[in-house]
Amino acid sequence: MTSRSTGLLYIVPAFSALLLVLFSPVFYGFWFSLHRIRYGAASEFIGLGNYEQLLSDPAIAATFGRTAIHTSISVLLTVVISLALALWVHRLPPKRGFIVQMIVIVPWITSTVVATLLFKWVFVSDIGMAMSILRMMGLPDLQLLGDPNSAMGLLIAVSVWKRLGYALIILLAGLKSIPEDYIEAASLDGAGSWNIVRLILLPLLKTPLLLVMIVLTLSNINTVESPLVLTGGGPGSATRILAIDVFDRAFVNYDLGSATSLALIMFFGNVLLVLAYVRLSKWKV
16 A cells, blocks of 8 residues: 555545535535425425525625625724734734733634623613713714614624734734844835835735635624624614525524525635635735
8 A cells, every 4th residue: 555545544534524514514405405495304306496586585685785895894994903903013022912912802702792792782872881971971872773874884893893803813923923034134225114014024924814814704704693693684684694694584584495595605605705815815835
């Protein structure tokens, strides 16, 4: 037996477990989506009927649009803020930098439901801390969770606040792996701070940035806890994103056929987004 064959034998158990846990639900879900679902079981083969019913829903296009807005703004803000924080913390003394990291990382290590509830209690109209401060200042109450525009803004703020710690840690680790000799050489050549960041640090941070953007994009698209706890998809359908739509179809309306079809569309969309990120970044090992 060759060494290559021996190596393949070693990965068979792990690959089998991966196939069972990750890929078999996808194949089963696809088979499930090709049937009419009654009482939680596939009863009649209808081909692409569930997909046709889903895509003929006039509200689905708006749901995709809201998901794109929520995801793109959340990822952009998180990356920009976390990169700025990472550059700042990298230059701080170790003790001060450690304190800043601990403060920023707390929302990330907190349960999403708990973190979102804390955020909601700050802005709820009757007993929220923000509203109490406004009343103390003699200002009128703002129905932030009841206004469609501000509700989406709060949902984006929760997403940024919750995931900022993760992005900061990854980017800070990338910065610490860059040799100081590069920065010192650039400074001796007369490069300013902005040019050092733009021409040296950002290119060398391409892999951490790629990882952060992939994880942030997928987590924002697939999150159901934050919008469900914060707004429930409301007011109206202002914060109804794809994950909420899947949840409602499956567990509120018991329309498991269209819920499974939409979940599969999201899955393959996630795969295409990851491939697009890697392709556009021209990333190489």
